Amino acid sequence: MLELSQVSKLFNPGTADEKIALTDIRLKLAPGDFVTVIGSNGAGKSTLMNIISGVMKPDYGEVLIEGKPIHALPEFQRSRWIGRVFQDPMAGTAPRMTIEENLAMAYARGKPRGFRLGVNRSKRAMFREQLQRLGIGLENRLRAKVGLLSGGERQALSLLMATFTKPQILLLDEHTAALDPARAELITRLTDQIVRDLGLTTLMVTHNMEQAIRLGNRLIMMDKGRIILDIPEERKRHLTVEQLLGEFEQISGHQLSDDRIVLG
């Protein structure tokens, strides 16, 4: 489904500012894998997401989705294949447009140019049904401007929009980090529900260790541009936060330095 082979990325090569972001990343995800990603500051997590989504090119190596190199795909196909939710609730939605207009935009993503962006009766009924599944009452506010929604509501809408057309890969980039604990928990629950219902192949970067253990069927740990540990489901199920941090320290030789870390 998703395969990274020997992916490397260096910023500002040959200058005093040279930074190794990724070194020889090899990773294979099977269809339906839900992988949580943790790591220290500057470990390369965001660069990894940027490269998988195709917005950044690796210096070396390749990213394949269903056997096809992602960087060779036209933009419209990439946007249909990859759904992404960012940390910033403002990032995934258009604030001046209504909820239904935002959903119409997400629905048209990856469809041929000229596909109608408008909202007709049958689309509205479908949007309402999808919003109902979130369970936060957005189905009654189809014509509300998205800029008026709370951060949590907006992130729930972003999640729905990113998964609307069942992407091949879902990338979640610390998507609960900017929310208060109650809203973060709501988005976590919705994420788990949507990923399971649709059987989406998912990579989720998180600073919440308990969440990293609880969600998904696999956990990878990154440090200094490398994947230093890949924990399968059976091991993850019995893991505690203390054990996870202990393993990190043992393998990397230093403590997990993450200024946004949440232990649970």
Ligand SMILES: Nc1ncnc2c1ncn2[C@@H]1O[C@H](COP(=O)(O)OP(=O)(O)OP(=O)(O)O)[C@@H](O)[C@H]1O
């Ligand atoms: N555009 C850029 N130009 C130069 N260096 C960069 C750029 N983007 C990232 N880096 C560097 O590459 C390394 C990996 O950064 P990246 O943002 O991928 O890490 P991260 O694991 O997401 O970190 P954090 O958890 O702190 O957000 C870091 O050393 C960072 O300073």
